[in-house]
Amino acid sequence: MRRSRPRWLVYVLVIAGLLAVALVARWLATGGAAKNAKAGRPPAAVAVASVEVGDMPETVNEIGTVTPIDTATVHSQLSGYVMGILFKEGQMVTQGQPIVQVDQRPYDLALAQAQGTLAKDSSTLVSAKLDLKRYQTLSLQDSVARQTLDTQRATVGQLEGTIAADRAAVGTARLNIQYSTIKAPFTGRIGLKQVSVGSYVTPSDTSGVAVVTRIDPIDVVFSLPQADLASVQRKAGTAQGLPVTILDQDNKTVLAHGKFSTFDNQIDTTTGTVKAKARVANPATAGATGEKAPLLFPNQFVNVTMLVDTLHQVTIVPVSALRHGAQGDFVFVVQPDKTVKIRVVRMGPSDGVHTAILSGLSKGETVVSEGADGLDDGSAVRLPEGKGKGGSHRKQGGADAQ
Template sequence: IDLDRYTTLFKQDSIAKQQVDTQAALVRQYEGMIRTDQSAIDNAKLQLTYARITAPIAGRLGLRLVDPGNVVHASDQNGIVVITQLEPVAVVFTIPQDSLPAIMRTLKGAQKPGVEAWDREMKTKLATGTLITVDNQIDPTTGTVKLKAEFANPDGTLFSNQFVNTRMLVETRKDQTAVPSAAVQRGAQGMYVYVAKDDNTVTVRQVKVGPVDAGLTEIDGGLQPGERVVTDGVDRLREGAKIETAQRPNLDAPPPGGGKKGSRKKGSG
């Protein structure tokens, strides 16, 4: 304001030019002080942002690794807390290499195959997801290949490093013969089973096996529906050996003590 007034007075020849120059220099000095103060304010705001740490990802926080009051640095090895991404979460599992062609055919379809995650005892389904990728090599030691499925996990049921069982519907085969996987043995000539004959002796039967699921192995050839196979003690058997057939427990028999037989509701599947 003073500079404008002095400039007006100078134009009217009321004051000397030196007074105008002095006032202009004073204005520039004050403007420099303002810029210096603004720089200090900006630096203080920057330092204040360092007091708030923003996570680069969304996830679940673990237990803190440092206590309040400790001094932390960007170069610290352990950090402050571990964040684990759980939405979505990935599950890695393996399948036999013989099942890989069918899965690859399904993966190339319009819809990605669904994958279910179950608990250790295969009694409770935890989540449902989709298969997203297949590893590019087979483990020669185990003859398996790794697959990765992704689960939305909105309720946080699945945790990092949690052990789960997986089930994936690759294809539906109708009217197939299946036997307990314990009955299928591997020999020098391939896969075989011990078939129990009517006289309770056994004979070796070469079979062609298919997919394995839930403790059952599909038999694609060598065995007819209704034939009996041996599941226990097969390591002690030989061609023509005599066996004793174990009777399955009668689930409809009344309990000891004359109790009443309970009713069972038949579910739809």
């Protein structure tokens, strides 16, 4: 019969096996790596940049919607047939410029009728006043009844009221003649026509005859996080205000410049943002066809860049030098022995090319700007030829130029 091994011996063998596995893993992680380094593993090739000191603009970048200051659907104020369209679709119109002519003839006749009624009633009033004067003379001679005199006074008063109504009717008729020529309510750009010659228009038409929008200046509405509300309000109250730049959807072409105008009066609780408005100049410029047109159109989506503040004389590194990990934001700082050391930093605002570093770096230090993938604390690196410590100069017109 086979004898079983003692239980304690089994435990010893298991523990010994586990220790052997751990030792092998440790050798692979440390001894093996050191062995590979000693075997001549080449340092990683990297690009480097010098830590500089300069000014960094603090901006707010949001998506906005172009909104005209005034938009009016122009309606006819009387009924009649359209006799003429006096505008070209899409053209710029000035305040008071005729845009549609409604048939004026019925209103000319109404004015003539009102003037005739006024003339007739005016003549009757003159006669009544003469009779009143005679009755007053006879009353002094006790030759006419008191009641007759009072009745004549009342007749004159009634006729004077009739004359006032007649004059109002004449004024209304003249006003209707003015209304027969529909005019632009303000200076702006007119849209597509909603009526044609021969159409019958009334004041109740929902579409009106055309839509006019004020385009210069024009507003841009965008949303700001409520966390930025205090800083924007503080800077907006200064005499300089907050400059705003409007760019196209590709965020490349500048369309207009303006200034921050105001906030909405409440925060949207669903998004935690507040609506803001900037007012910008939007003059009509000549296009490829030679016709003048504004660059910004109502309801157009644009990118809004608002300069809130400028940090002066702060350390600056390229955006590509920043890394992110469990320890937070960090960079690889190149040491004199051409190894790198992890340095945790506190990031500030960025202009898209460079980032301000609020703490963790000093001017003149060298950081890895490219090729940092695979590097670790203490890794050896190979610097570009001719750059013992490397350098990166910010181009004029970047953040310093702001």
